[in-house]
Amino acid sequence: MKSYFGTYHQPGAGPVESTVLVFDKMISIGYSKTDGSNQMLQWPLKDLTITTERSGDCTLLRHLQMQGELRINGTEAATHIQSLQEELQKPWIKRSSGRDWIRSTMVFLGIAGLLVLVYLLIVPWLSEKLASKVPAATEREMGDAVYNAMGMDTKEDKASSAVLNEFFKAMNIPSRYDIRISVVDDGVINAFALPGGRIVVYKPLLMQIRSYPELAALLSHEFTHINERHATKRIFRSLGSRIFISLLFGKFGAVTNVLVSQAENLKHLQYSRNLEKEADMEGLRILMERKIDPAGFTDLFKHLKNAAPGSALPEFLGSHPDTDKRMEYIQKAAPGAEIKEIEKLSAIFDQLKNTL
């Protein structure tokens, strides 16, 4: 905005001193009438005709439809208003504001694309790289700390645990980790793996398992979580993403933080589902390599589904894939699997059932 002093020649009256404000699309003329009251006129730039006096020291402005004339000393006002009128006549895209907008949008899209690439590719890659550098001993310490903090050691059924460890050893799965399985006497139908080699199986789940392939499926799934360092990767991925996001959005208001944090949670859940699928598929490979019936997986999933029939969340909110989908991809991946009865595993399984 620019302002000038001018003289407004009112229709049917004498000239009065006025202040003139020039905006992007109009001018505003303020003056005092003879009765002392203030008057303001607003003339759109597109309706203005601009002339300069021959002497070159005065700008004359007239409205196309309205009477009256505005005189401003000097020609600077004429030049300025003419340039504004020219700008208004251009299509939006060619105006300086339009060009600025387009340039800013392009720069934004470029940087936003780069940040998305960093978030989706570089951060996960770097996080997993770092996770792979964590020594097995540290993972073991982490896992033991969590195990003790959860008070699992006090609830452990030592007799069943010993038989279950024997069962796992009989499966002959090579690993750099010392796998230690604990049967915990608690009212949950579940099992989970901790980093560094601990697998926790709840007794009610064991009681539902009816065949050794089912148990082998459960242990091979949990073993894969440990062997592929899923828990450690998950921690590093979450840490990496959160650091990156807090750098970008950390100074924002509470609403933005909640939205970003929930979006990040959903993405993390998706990652978790991918790891679960990886554990299923690798577990299936372990079973098939040992000629153990892959139906153990589908039976296990059926038990898990029956254990909580009404609590199914939509898949995108779950840390595990939908149970029906899990059964489906396992069945697709296992046709024609060679199966043979492994008496040793069957015998240990029977022994385990007797301890429960």
Add this chain to the structure above:
Amino acid sequence: MIITTTSIIEGKPVQEYLGIINAQSIIGANIFKDIFAGLRDVFGGRSKTYERVLEEAKEDALRELTQKAQAMGANGILAVDLDFETVGGSMLMVIATGTAVRI
């Protein structure tokens, strides 16, 4: 319209004091500008995005102040004072205050 931070204008005595006027402009730098500014905060350097937003807020406040003065029949604003604040964490506020006069 003469707009000045001084309380007098050299050679132009005030004929009439019309009153104190003020105008404010509160601008939210949008989420994208906040991202750029956040990056600038991490890597250091001047944040042109926030500087432009601040400049825009200042222009808006002064424009509104001038319009108010004109509506009062003033042709000058003396002792203009600009205050800069943040509102709600990341919104920028500029308050322009001055005395509308006829000189």
